[in-house]
Amino acid sequence: MNWHPVYLKAVLGPDYAYAQTHLLPFFLAALKAHSLGLLSVGTPHAQQAVTGVQALREFMPPAYDPGVEDLFFTLDRELSRHSPVGAGALRTALSRNDLDMTVYRLSARSHLMRALDDLCLLRRTLLALATRERATLMVAHSHHQPAQPTTFGHYLLAVESALSRDTARLHGALERLNFCPLGAVAMTGSSHPLDRAYTAELLGFSGPIENTFDAVSAGDWQTELGGVLSTCAVNLSRALYDLLNWAAQGLLTLADGLVQGSSVMPQKRNPVALEHARTRFSKVLGYAQALTFSNHNVPYGDINDPGTDAQEPLWLMWQDFSQGVQLLNASLEHPVIDREHWRGTAEHGDTTLTELADTLARQTGDFRQAHAVAQALLKKLHESGRTLQQATDDDVRALGVEVPGGTVAAALNPDVFVQRRTTLGGPAPEPMRVQLEQAELRLREDMQQQASWQADFDAAHKRLWADSPALELT
Template sequence: MTEGSESEGDVVRRDRFSGGPARGFLSSLAADERIFAADLAVDRAHVVMLAEQGIVGDDEAAAILSALDDVESAGFDALPEGEDVHAAIETAVVSRAGDVGGKMHTARSRNDEVATCIRYRLREDVLAAVEATVALREALAEVAEDHVDTVMPGYTHLQPAQPTTVAHYLLSYEQAVARDTARLFDAYARVNRSPLGAAAFAGTPFDVDRERTAELLGFDGVVSNSMDAVSTRDFLVEVVAALANLATTVSGLAEDLVGFSKDGVVELSDDYSSTSSIMPQKKNPDTLELVRATAGDAAAGLNGLLTTLKGLPRAYNRDLQTATPHAWESVDAVTEAVEVAAGAVATATWDEAALAEAAGEGFSTATGVADLLAMQGIPFRTAHELVAEAAEEGDDYAALDAAAEEVLGDSLSAYVEREAVEAALDPAASVAARDSAGGPAPDAVAGRLSAVEDSLAADADALATERDALASADEKRRAEVSQFD
């Protein structure tokens, strides 16, 4: 066949399987634009390897690679009709290069090809999600640094519990998001393995070099078992699970900020708020409400993915075509939600006076008083009973002294100086006393801020290293392809 004489019809299905009412049902082409660039990269790496192994001639490789350049220049929208992007690209290559274009698919299957393309593209998305978590943590840490001494109420069961600080509160989320960062990095390591060369599932008789294509595509190695390489989607589960956990973390932060906004102790920037269509006085935390809702989307994506994969027989099944969109939708939605949350945190204003006033509400320093009494040798349970008795009447020294007479049979001053009790009743002094590791005392928080700075720097460096590795592989692959010009 002469160059260009191949029909624009799908080269995979040919005439026998090219028609019928199920043709559109089978097609994933409309959703495949996301992996268009990935497929071109995988094609180029595969062709270079075929030439290096002597499976195709250098002139044949040059013709195929030239056709791939033309396909890339024309863009995704110019692809011929096909069952998926892989078949459409192959059809376009054969159309340009003639029969020799049909050699591009030598020693591989769409099964290992698509698995490789998914992993290739997903790496970028996971690193983008990592970057979003680092940015959120930076915002949390920067605001915390400005509010080490800003006392605020702390809650359990949505009831005033103990005073804390804005810094201590925000750093609690920084630590949680840091674990989300770590989970994404862990997942990335398992995504970053190449299935290419596994063929349909049983390998190939051709003398392929799987490590070479992995190198050209920037993978850290290969998925060794060929059946596992094409059939597993556990890397999708791991990524989506990490994203669902991240979305849940950020949903909690969003819920808190919505509540604090209602209470008037936090004001969100206009950039992260909206107004009512009918009530002109309203300033609504709409963006954070949508951030909160993203956790539901991510959980649904994880559930949909797991349900699709449950009970599949081994090796490739077409069900897997419907699994991948759960990952794309989750990573897009969660990454954007994290970015919005970071912006909202960075631009919010904390009302220090209102927070200080609210910090002592509900006798929130009661535990501090009980701890003080326990430090004087009174059994903690007795001290707990005493303070609980006082809480029925008030939250001042007089109420505590009366309770001491009732519970201990003596004045409170017989056990502890009044000045110490008055200090324990003060929210700021109560916070300052809680200087155990990880506590809210300014000195303890200052130490934590230093550790956070080191952690952020390490994660930023790790992110840069992974991105540099991908960029280096891209340059190497382009250089190898250029040898066939």
């Protein structure tokens, strides 16, 4: 085939380079599983195919040769040099359609497991920091306005809780991804005998995709991964917004090595690691959209849009997600927290007024009235040029509510505010202890599940290549 120069430059060359760099180990694994499957059903010369694929592990594919269409045919040509009959046997009941889709799922599974490891490491860092900062006072905002005192640890547990749900979503995506297209051939299976369950097992899949048309056509696993990573990236970007805001106020400072100075301003410590993490998560959203559009409004069948052309944005999405999580994790391992500065934001302002209203409601039994009294008190204080912290019991009595001595001072104390929030999930010490224990348990269970999956995949990989040295899947 004399390929057009534009097609070579825009499609075949880049696709070959991508497959050579990122997909070669998965091609070899899928071909080895197929050869063993052929051997198990008695296909002639299957043993030569098995031996030939085994030998391919020592083969380093050359730079792209326009005379050979893609990486598969490069491997096929190399195999035929050693064993023409083995190469011929390997092509039995095999199409690039089912082979490619198997390779793409193996690659995605590997990246997904690494993303889960990164995410769990970040959750571990968040829990360690939450434990350390569980008594660090801060002001929580609602609608961009100071709202109520809480603790930095309480905030961090909220972020970790969202990430635990993201982990569960990734687990679900992995369970649906982990089915094998191999044996679907072009799309209708084969008239040759095949044991698709056996080849799926060899590759560590949960089983074969039951419909052969679906096996080579499905792209929903890609859009699901894009959706799940987008959800997680959005969650993380919201936390990054807060972290950058706090860094701008001097409430939080990143460790050396994660900040950059200025060529002009000697005092600058720019939290660039957080900025780069935010950019990585923004790019995740873009690549996820690319996956959606690659699968949108195209025929349900074997087609390049959700096949070959979707692989690079899929890989870039994994790369940027992983880098973003790792940057955020590094930033949160050893940040410097100005606890006194944080405390000052809680001690000065109006954010403890809710507790005064709650205190008055416990006395009067009418929160509407208590809310109105607290609001009127704040108005009078502001009109007289006083702060909420200067309010006294007499100020409340002047509004027609009798209170015991010390009521106002206690209610307006931010430490007391936090200590009284004993509701399940609140920032008081006891519910925080419970939350930390539950979060630690969830994380342990998630990591155990991931370790179990990884052990299964590693065991399958070891069995597949039992008679040759292991090749790292990257």
